[in-house]
Amino acid sequence: xxxxxxxxxxxxxxxxxxxxxxxxxSVMYPLAGVRLARPGELDGAICEHSRFPQCSDRxxxxxxxxxxxxxxxxxxxxxRGYSLSRGEPTxxxxxxxxxxxxxxxxxxxxxxxxxxFAAGSTYDQAVLSGLLEVIERDSLALWWLHQLPMPRLELQxxxxxxxxxxxxxxxxxxxxxxxxxxxxxxxxxxxxxxQVDHHARPHVIxxxxxxxxxIDAAIRVLEEAGSLRIAMANQAxxxxxxxxxxxxxxxxxxxxxxxxxxxxxRFGFATDHPNVRHDVPPAVSDDPLDTIVxxxxxxxxxxxxxxxxxxxxxxxxxxxxxxxVPDLMPISFCHDVRYLAHPRLYAAPRQLGYGQRxxxxxxxxxxxxx
Numbered sequence: 442x443x444x445x446x447x448x449x450x451x452x453x454x455x456x457x458x459x460x461x462x463x464x465x466x467s468v469m470y471p472l473a474g475v476r477l478a479r480p481g482e483l484d485g486a487i488c489e490h491s492r493f494p495q496c497s498d499r500x501x502x503x504x505x506x507x508x509x510x511x512x513x514x515x516x517x518x519x520x521r522g523y524s525l526s527r528g529e530p531t532x533x534x535x536x537x538x539x540x541x542x543x544x545x546x547x548x549x550x551x552x553x554x555x556x557x558f559a560a561g562s563t564y565d566q567a568v569l570s571g572l573l574e575v576i577e578r579d580s581l582a583l584w585w586l587h588q589l590p591m592p593r594l595e596l597q598x599x600x601x602x603x604x605x606x607x608x609x610x611x612x613x614x615x616x617x618x619x620x621x622x623x624x625x626x627x628x629x630x631x632x633x634x635x636q637v638d639h640h641a642r643p644h645v646i647x648x649x650x651x652x653x654x655x656i657d658a659a660i661r662v663l664e665e666a667g668s669l670r671i672a673m674a675n676q677a678x679x680x681x682x683x684x685x686x687x688x689x690x691x692x693x694x695x696x697x698x699x700x701x702x703x704x705x706x707r708f709g710f711a712t713d714h715p716n717v718r719h720d721v722p723p724a725v726s727d728d729p730l731d732t733i734v735x736x737x738x739x740x741x742x743x744x745x746x747x748x749x750x751x752x753x754x755x756x757x758x759x760x761x762x763x764x765x766v767p768d769l770m771p772i773s774f775c776h777d778v779r780y781l782a783h784p785r786l787y788a789a790p791r792q793l794g795y796g797q798r799x800x801x802x803x804x805x806x807x808x809x810x811x
Contacts, residue, residue, distance in 0.1 A: 446668040448603060459560035459759070466749045466761040467558045468541035475535055476519045483519060487532040488745060490517075492767040493550050494780035497800055504777035505688045508549045518544075522747040522765075525568070526738045531745060538747050538763050552773040557764040558749070564760050568746055569653075569730045571764030573629070576733075577651035579769040580623040580631040581810055583789050584649075586779065586803045590714035594620040594632070594659070594721065601656050607663040615640055619712045620659055622722055623649055626792045627740070629733055630655035630722040634662045635708050636670070643673040643700035645708060647809050653729035655721025669811060673700055684807065685776070692774050696811025707806060742768035776807045 445456030480487055490511035501507060518535035536542060536549040546552065556578050561567030584591055596604070611618050621633040633649040646669050650662035672693070679697045684690060699707065726732045734744050745765040754761060770785045780786070781800050790798045 444668055444672070446664040448606065448664070462754050462757075462759055463558045463560050463761055464555075466560075466751050466754060467539060467555060467763070469749075469751055470535065470539035470542055471520065474521060476532070477516055478519060479516050480513050483532045485532065486524065486527070486529055487519070488522075488524075488534070488537075488743075488765075488767065489513065490534060490550050492743075493534075493537060494767065494771055495782040496778060496780060497782040499800065500777065500779065500781050507547065508552055508778065509547060511550075517550075520747060522745050522763075525734045525744040525746060527743070533745060533747060533765065537765060539749070551771070552775050552778045554771060554773055556771060558761065559764065560759050560761045562758060562760070564748070564762070565730055567760045567762045568764060569733075571746075571762050572730070572733060572744060572766070573651040573653075575764055575766050575769055576627060576629050577631050577649045578772045579627075579766075579785070580625055580651070581633065581649045582770040582772050582808075583625065583786065584621075584623050584633060584711075585806075585808055585810075586781075586786065587790050587795070587798055588710040588804050589790060589793075589795055590710060590716055591633070592622045592716045592718040593712070593714065594622055595717055595719055596620070596659070596721065597719070601660070603660050604656065604663070607660065607667075611636065611663070611667075618663070620662075621711060622655075622718055624655075624722040625789055627733075627736060628722075629653075629725060629736070630658045632658040632662050632721070633711075634666050635712055636666050637705055637708075637712075639702075639705075642678070643670060643676070643696070644702045645699045645704045645809070646670050646673065646696075647699070647708065649810075653725040653733075655724065659721060669696070673697070673811060676700060688775060688777055690774065690776070692811045695774060695807055696809060698807060699809045704809075707809075737766065737768075740768075742766055772808055772810060774808075779803075 445453040447453040519532040520535045522533045524531045534550040540553050557571045557575050559567045559571030617637040619635045623631040623633040631651045636646045650658045652658040676697045678701045747763045750761045
């Protein structure tokens with residue numbers, strides 16, 4: 442199943458089909474080409490378990506659901522990928538790539554997540570789309586976990602008719618829209634939105650989008666907010682105590698925590714802040730994929746790609762990939778597994794001028810991104 446949103450129906454249909462194909466390829470894990478081996482037994486480069494985000498000691502003491510600690514001596518299932526940063530094939534843990542594996546979560550290197558799966562008419566197009574989603578989730582995680590007062594955007598709407606149309610339609614149905622510049626030191630535009638409805642559920646919708654051009658990211662985040670609003674319209678609210686009582690929650694249940702009126706105040710750290718900008722972040726160059734990979738590599742980060750396209754999908758002229766950047770902050774839909782030991786969670790806010798951040802300062806509220 443896939444969902445697609447756009448101002449024009451043909452584009453929305455294409456996006457829906459591509460999302461369905463992404464999900465199909467994400468769970469159809471390969472039976473051939475997978476190696477069961479210890480890291481030292483593999484030929485060529487590998488992405489070691491220790492490269493992936495880790496839970497903090499406190500998370501491991503309190504958490505009911507955990508992925509395992511790195512163990513370089515242990516056998517694991519590995520799949521071939523490619524390092525765009527180093528320009529060579531690389532082995533990656535299978536559990537860091539595919540979803541729906543018949544392997545207990547306690548044996549996974551990371552909590553299963555769909556981030557980085559993307560479809561495109563070409564390999565480069567799919568990789569860029571997946572990479573932008575990884576960057577978007579990194580920004581959202583930093584923004585929410587630290588409740589960072591990142592700049593609100595007040596834009597000149599006359600400059601873009603699509604953006605002004607989306608904002609005007611939201612206003613006409615009573616929505617209060619707040620746009621934010623969530624761009625980090627990666628210098629890749631990320632725009633966030635908090636949409637508030639004071640009269641009906643869902644009272645709050647929030648999400649983000651990343652594109653090579655900031656204006657395109659703003660348009661995309663508003664399109665997706667409309668889709669999410671429809672998806673959450675019939676979702677029953679859930680109390681925090683009920684949510685916390687069960688470790689396994691769907692993305693929709695994360696969003697349902699914030700659909701009641703009292704959730705509006707939880708976003709005051711963002712909507713009430715006086716830091717305002719009137720321009721979107723600058724665009725990436727005309728060759729965005731190479732530029733973004735280069736920027737990440739210069740920061741010591743590695744971009745890894747696994748082509749997960751199934752034969753029947755490739756025959757349709759579609760490529761599906763999984764993009765992984767272990768050095769960026771992920772979002773997981775498990776409140777017990779937030780990866781609070783990840784170095785980027787503390788380095789990035791400091792680099793952005795928000796000062797020293799500690800684990801004790803991180804919000805206890807679950808992520809609101811459905």
